[in-house]
Amino acid sequence: MKTLSIDTRSLEIASATVDATERGATAMPVSHIQSQSAWHAFDFAEMYKYRDLFRYLVRREIKVRYAQSAIGVGWxxxxxxxxxxVFTVIFxxxxxxxxxxxxxxxxxxAGLVPWMFFxxxxxxxxxxxxxGASMMSKVYFPRIFMPLAANAARLIDFGVASLVMAGLMIWYGIIPNLGALALPFVxxxxxxxxxxxxxxxxxxxxQYRDVKHAMGFIVQILMYAAxxxxxxxxxxxxxxxxxAINPMVGVIEGLRSGWLGTREMPWDFLFIGSLSAVLLFTTGVSYFNAKQRVFADLA
Amino acid sequence: MQVISNHSDDHAISVHGIGKAYRLAKRQATPDTLVGAIQGIVKAPFRNFQYLRSLSRANHMAKQDDEDLYWALQDVTFEVPAGEVVGVIGRNGAGKSTLLKILSRITQPTTGEAIIRGRVSSLLEVGTGFHPELTGRENVYMNGTILGMTKREIDGKYDQIVDFAGVERFLDTPIKRYSSGMQVRLAFSVAAHLDPDILIIDEVLAVGDAEFQKRCIGKMKEVAGGGRTVMFVSHNMSAIGQLCTSGVLLSQGRVVSQGDLDTVVQAYMDDLFRTESSIGDDTTTVSVQTAVDGDPNQRMWKYGSMVRVRVDVETQLAIANPAVDLYFNSSAGRMIFAQSDRFVKHFDSESNRWVFEFLFRNNGFVSDYMTIDVGFRYCSSTRYLGLWQSVAAIALGEVPPGHSHGRDCPVAVPCKVQLMEAA
Structure with a gap:
């Protein structure tokens, strides 16, 4: 019961804030600060308010990654x-x-391009x-922007690698098939x-820095599960x-099908994979949203 | 959860029963056998895991009596009317920064709630999000959006920001090539051009050179004068004195005093050190009273004003001609000057006390506050019969430009305190 009432209130605040900014009226935004329940509503209005910050975070991520590097985005x-x-020689x-x-x-x-993005x-x-922990302890902004901006910045690398893929396809004389239309979905x-x-x-x-240490080699091993x-x-x-529960299976096979025509578009993989991808993402957002309350205290 | 009723609508900030608990690390028993040590090593990962897991539980499952919880704030309640400039003061660890972090939404309170009416900007440091590889221009936008501005708002103020910082020529240079002074100027400039209804500031003045600090104070006065609500946390009593109209004093996580600035400053000095301290051993006790311009309740020693320090010594020692030395120490704990000349000394036979009075004029000290030590000796000897440290404290007010003797290094100060003849 308690949880419900808190949720409703924060929703009201969110909508009040939007109203005020949209009308450009003198109505004052009112913010309630209190201990939120773990499953408080996700604040979309706030994310919209900070949308410019997201752009600059992505831009910063890209620019900083290739700053003072001779080859730059060539990497x-x-x-x-x-x-x-190496793979071609060995495997x-x-x-x-x-x-x-x-x-x-x-x-x-074709498999490496999406996998390296991942x-x-x-x-x-x-x-x-x-x-970004030090930043989070100094100023408030939607915390979810930090990981998401880093994710989004890697799309640039993905785009560049895809151009190389296109070049290789021209070199080998391979024409993408109709399945390529499904690529936005993939x-x-x-x-x-x-x-x-x-x-x-x-x-x-x-909370557990162990994840950082484990991540490197686990991601490497996971490559063989796709x-x-x-x-x-x-x-x-x-x-x-x-x-196919591993969504990267559908992603990689889907891309190969669209680009190289190695097989029919694997709709079954894509169906199962998209279910698990959506599940992974929504639970991830909820868990992050529940945990972000204590980030500044933990980091 | 209690909801604040609507009658407090005219308050920009209403804080109600805010508390914040942190989890303390438990000390592990040291093993005294080899087997015990090995067991400890084997169990360490599990123990660490449990500790790490408990960290996130402090906030939401805290019980008041949990013994490894540390309450940084407890039952903090106060209100700030719109347009007021309020200074939050207190010693280190009193909970000032925690309070600001809660009001800036960086961290959540464990108990209680706060309501803020208006658009808030909080500055807990200047230049958050600045990246050395980005150019001045990019950092202005980065920092501005982090502080809650939109791109369009920054576009509109961009020229003013650059003007104030004075870095026009270097806008397309990565800021890692800037001098640290330029970086700070640019960062402050972005912050100064925020246009919130409520501004929350934490000690950002502790940056830059003295000249730039003056401009910062000036800019903040302008902001405060514009009808905005400002909440200002600082150790710098002179900045507090210049900017604030009211105060909140925190001590050990609780609000000890609030309201009129003079009252709060007085309570702060009392919190730091007893005002009418009466300490000593069995044979000798000493008590000290201060009064600024004749007012014993005024604890802010402003530029040009006079402070009278009265030292009462009650002793069972038979002394015909005693002397008292005063030592003034800066808030950083360094001695600024000592004074032994007495202007009024008499023996009050009724109360069996020696009374010493000293009178000083502040001719330009900017060291936050000073504490006073008292040494008691025979007039002809240099050996103290008693030396009492930090028996009183007095806050230092603002100093007009050109009259100060440096910032945090009062040791180098040529003593310009003017000793006044007693009437």
């Missing part, structure tokens, strides 16, 4: 390109892992929140997966549904 190309070369040539008919180099690059976005997001899924994971991990990492170096067709038929 977004070199990182997956070199990994692709493609030596281990003779299948690639659904596409050249192995392209096959692995792993870099999660690592940056978690470190971004921990690194990309949304990719972002939700990365952000959901980031929100969960970062809210833990603020079809980055091998095709999903290697997984036995009976396990495919289970396998």
């Amino acid at each position: 977004a190309i070199l990182q997956p390109l070199f990994t692709m070369l 493609g040539r030596l281990a003779k892992v299948g690639s659904d008919g596409a050249p192995y180099a392209l096959f692995s690059f 792993s870099n976005a999660v690592t940056d997001g978690v470190n971004g929140l921990i690194g 990309l949304a899924m990719m972002f939700l997966t990365a952000s959901g994971t980031t929100l969960w991990l970062s809210s833990f990492a603020i 079809p980055v170096v091998y095709p999903a067709s290697l997984i036995p038929e009976s396990f495919q549904r289970l396998y």
Whole structure:
């Protein structure tokens, strides 16, 4: 009962604030400060109010990452390109892992581009929140912007790597098929997966720095739970549904299908994966929202 | 949860029963055997985990009597009328910063609630979000949006911000190439151009050189004069004296005094040190009273005003001709000057006391407050029969430009205290 009444009140405040700003009226915004319950309503109005801050946080993240570096954003190309070369030699040539008919180099690059987005976005997001601890203890702003801005900034790298992918496809003379129309959906899924994971991990990492230490190698190991170096067709038929619970399976196979036409668009993977991606993201937002009350005290 | 009734609508800030608890780390018993030590090492991860987990529970599941909880604030209640400039004072650890963090929404209270009417900007430091790799321009936008401005608002004030900071030529240079003074000027300038109804400021004046601090005080006076509500936390009594019209004194997490600034400053000095202290051993006790311009309740020793220090010594020692030395120490604990000349000394046979009176004029001290030590000796000897430390304290008021003797290093001060002949 108590929880309910608090929620309603904070909603009222939120709407009052919006009214005041929209009308540009003299009506004063009133803020209530009190101990919030763990499952207090998520304050969308406030996020809207601070929208410019989000833009500048993303911009700062990008600019700072490549500041005082000779190659700069070129690193977004070199990182997956070199990994692709190594994978092609080891898994493609030596281990003779299948690639659904596409050249192995392209096959692995198509998997690496989304995977590197995922792993870099999660690592940056978690470190971004921990690194922003001093800022959080000095000023109030929607805390969720810190990890999300770090995630969003990695989309630039993803875009650059995708251009390289396009170049490679031209080189190999491969034309994307109609499945490419599904790519916006696949990309949304990719972002939700990365952000959901980031929100969960970062809210833990603020309290338990162990997460920071474990994250590096766990993300590396997780790569083998997604079809980055091998095709999903290697997984036995009976396990495919289970396998697809990992949303990155649908993302990677979907991208490959759209870009390279290695297979039909894997709608079953995408369906299962998008359910788990949405679940991961919404629970991540809720957990982060519940935990952010104590961030400044813990960090 | 109690809701503040509507009758307090005219208050910009209403704080009601705010409390904040933090979890303390429990001290582990030291093992005295090798087996015990190994057990301790094996159990350490579990113990650490439990401790880390308990940290987030202080806030929302705290019980008043939980013994490893530390209450940084307890039952804090006060109201600030709109347009008032209120100074929050108190010793280190009194809970001032915690209170500001709660009112700025950085951290949540464990108990109680506060209602704030109006748009709030809080400045707990200047230049939050500044990144050395970004240019001056980018940092202005970064910092401005963090403080709650929109891009459009910053666009409108951009020229003023740059003007005030005086960094026009370096706007496209990464601020890591700026001098630290330039960085601080730019940061303060952004903060100074916030346009909130309520401004919450924490000791931001402790930055920059003396010249820039003056401009900051000037700018803040302007802000305060513009009808805004300002809440100002500082140790700097002279800044408090210049800016504030009322005060709130915190001591050990509770509000001890609030209201009229003079009353609160007096209570602060009493909180720091007893005003009419009466301390000593069995044979000798000493008590000290101060009065500024003849008013024993005034504890703010402003530039140009006179303070009278009266020392009463009651002793069972048979002394024909005693002497008293006064030591004035800065708030940082360094001695500023000593004085042994007495202007009034007499033996009050009725109360069996020696009474000493000293009179000083403040000719330019800016060291927050001073504490007074008293030494008691034979006139002909330098060995003290008794030395009492920090028996009284007096706050120092503002000093007009050009009359101060530096900021935090009063040791280097040439003593310009003017000793007045007693009437």
